[in-house]
Amino acid sequence: MKKLASAVSMIAASALVLSACGSGEGGESGSDYLACMVSDSGGWDDQSFNQSSREGLDNAKKNLGIEESLAESQGDADFGPNVDNMVQQGCNLTFGVGFLLEDTIQEAAEANPDLNFALIDSGFSDADGKPVTIENAKPVVFNTAEAAYLAGYVAAATSKSGKVGTFGGVQIPSVTIFMDGFSDGVKKFNEDKKKDVKLLGWNKEKQDGSFSGDFENQGQGQELTKQMISQGADVIMPVAGPVGLGAAAAAKEAGDVKLVWVDSDGYESTEYGDIMLTSVVKQIANAVEDTVKEGTEDKFTNEPYVGTLENEGVGIAPYHDLDKEVPEDVKKEVEELKKQIIDGSLVVESESTPK
Numbered sequence: 001m002k003k004l005a006s007a008v009s010m011i012a013a014s015a016l017v018l019s020a021c022g023s024g025e026g027g028e029s030g031s032d033y034l035a036c037m038v039s040d041s042g043g044w045d046d047q048s049f050n051q052s053s054r055e056g057l058d059n060a061k062k063n064l065g066i067e068e069s070l071a072e073s074q075g076d077a078d079f080g081p082n083v084d085n086m087v088q089q090g091c092n093l094t095f096g097v098g099f100l101l102e103d104t105i106q107e108a109a110e111a112n113p114d115l116n117f118a119l120i121d122s123g124f125s126d127a128d129g130k131p132v133t134i135e136n137a138k139p140v141v142f143n144t145a146e147a148a149y150l151a152g153y154v155a156a157a158t159s160k161s162g163k164v165g166t167f168g169g170v171q172i173p174s175v176t177i178f179m180d181g182f183s184d185g186v187k188k189f190n191e192d193k194k195k196d197v198k199l200l201g202w203n204k205e206k207q208d209g210s211f212s213g214d215f216e217n218q219g220q221g222q223e224l225t226k227q228m229i230s231q232g233a234d235v236i237m238p239v240a241g242p243v244g245l246g247a248a249a250a251a252k253e254a255g256d257v258k259l260v261w262v263d264s265d266g267y268e269s270t271e272y273g274d275i276m277l278t279s280v281v282k283q284i285a286n287a288v289e290d291t292v293k294e295g296t297e298d299k300f301t302n303e304p305y306v307g308t309l310e311n312e313g314v315g316i317a318p319y320h321d322l323d324k325e326v327p328e329d330v331k332k333e334v335e336e337l338k339k340q341i342i343d344g345s346l347v348v349e350s351e352s353t354p355k
Contacts, residue, residue, distance in 0.1 A: 035060060035292045036069040036091035038082040040098035040260040042215040043239040044072055047270050048263040048285055049241065053120055055095045057289025064296055067088065074225040080102040084177045087112055093295045095120060095140075099174045100222065105118040109137040116300050118283060118291050121174040124305065133164035135302055138291060141174075141354035142282045142307035144262075145181030146316040146341050147235075149348045150334050151260045151280050152185020154316070157330040158258070158277060158321065165233035166198035167247075168225050169209035169240030171351035175211075178262055178280060179203050179241045188337070196254065200228050203238075207351065212243045221246030222290075228238035229254050235277060237262065258322065265317040282307055306354050 024060050037057050053068065061068045069089055071082035079096075083104045086094040092115065096105035099122040100280045106124050109117040122141040165184050168175040181203040182290050186197055201224075202209035210218040210228075221243035228236055229250065236251060237260035238244035244261065251257040252275055259272065261279035266272065287305050290351045294300045307313020316334075319326050340346035 006120070007230075018082050021308065033066045033093075033292075033296050034062075034069060034089065034091045035095070036071070036086040036089065037095040037097060037288075037294065038086065038101060038104075039073050039349055040080065040100055040241075041073050041097075043074075043076050044070070045217070045317060046242045047266075049121065049282065049345050050097050051269070052264050052282065052284035053095065053288055056285035057095070057292070059285060060289045060292040064293060066292060066296060067296045068188065076100060083108050087115065090115070093118065093292060093300070093337065095291075098122070099172045100170075105137065106134060112136075116295060120288070131250070133302055136310065137333050138300070138302050138303040140284075140316050142284075142285050142287075142293060143309075143348075143354055144174075144282060144314050145177045145184075145348045145350040145353060146309045147280045147316050148178045148181030148187070148262075149185040149341070150316050150337060151237065151278055152187075152199075152317075153277055153334060153337060154185075154191045154326060154330065155182070155237065155258075156186040156189035156195070157327070157333075158199055158322075158325055159194075159235050160256075161234045162196065163198045163200060163232040163236075164223075164235040165210075165228035165235040166233075166239065167201045167212065167221075167228070167322075168238075169212050169215040169243050171209075171211050175200075175239045176207065177350045177352035178237070179209065180352065181280075181348055182237055182260075184348060192333075198232075200231055200233050208328035212240050215241035216244055218243055218246030218249070218275070222250045225250035225257075226254075229257055235260065245270065245272075248275065248341055251275050258325075261317075265296060265319060267320040272326045273323050276317075276320060278319055279299045281315050281317050283313050285313075287313065291339075309338055 027212045095118045102122045105119045117137045120140045179202040224248040238247040258277040266279045267276045
């Protein structure tokens with residue numbers, strides 16, 4: 001994947017620049033500070049991390065008086081042209097939303113040291129995959145394994161069938177970190193309660209499991225979920241952006257299956273609130289707005305923002321309509337586990353934990 005985006009030609013860039021940002025959403029009319037954002041292929045209305053990221057930029061526009069420019073990517077081939085367009089606009093700060101934009105944001109930052117960049121859900125690396133720091137680029141990352149651990153515990157505790165499931169969109173660190181935490185939460189419940197709740201869709205030790213292949217194909221998400229339901233899973237966590245809506249449709253149709261949403265609170269962001277057990281939430285909007293604020297105050301640094309349970313950058317959402325299905329003792333146990341993670345007496349580990 002490394003350096004894939006750089007293969008897009010400048011001719012293609014010119015053509016797609018017009019289609020990506022010709023909607024009048026730009027802020028190039030003499031603003032003091034122009035913050036810009038390029039989406040991943042899920043689009044702004046993915047009810048997940050693209051949408052949360054845009055909300056953060058919109059909040060910054062409202063609260064800080066900045067101007068914004070947005071470019072929605074329909075696929076990987078749009079990344080280079082869209083970021084190039086932001087550079088041409090002279091954006092003071094450009095966000096790339098998602099791990100798949102790493103190469104493009106990194107190359108743009110290195111080529112334009114007078115502009116600032118931020119990458120949501122990933123750090124930066126060299127051609128060998130080793131981490132690197134870039135003077136004018138900030139990673140905005142989240143240790144979602146911590147919150148997913150709590151969600152896995154709740155899922156296992158509320159499963160009636162003794163089987164829960166998870167699947168991802170693409171096997172990348174910002175996806176598998178959820179699955180690792182969820183797996184360990186299920187394992188913790190089994191250890192504490194002497195139970196044997198099975199996890200379908202992910203083997204943490206082998207780093208192997210079920211993936212839809214992208215973040216767009218809701219039909220594939222529906223099919224994967226039906227397969228897990230047919231194997232007995234009654235709580236499922238899709239980590240796949242809009243693909244998760246296909247999972248929700250399958251769960252709703254089944255009638256007795258609950259979902260754990262990711263990134264945003266699925267009870268509020270989707271039409272499937274009545275089947276949402278909880279959500280593993282990233283406070284992406286807050287992180288985006290804070291990063292823009294740093295820029296407007298001339299305090300931007302390349303120091304990574306890492307969302308954790310301790311700084312409330314990640315967490316689990318309320319149980320909402322399903323609150324009565326979560327026993328009081330389980331709620332207390334989850335709060336105790338949260339405290340242990342925050343004070344360091346319980347360490348949730350993942351190969352994808354941000355450093």
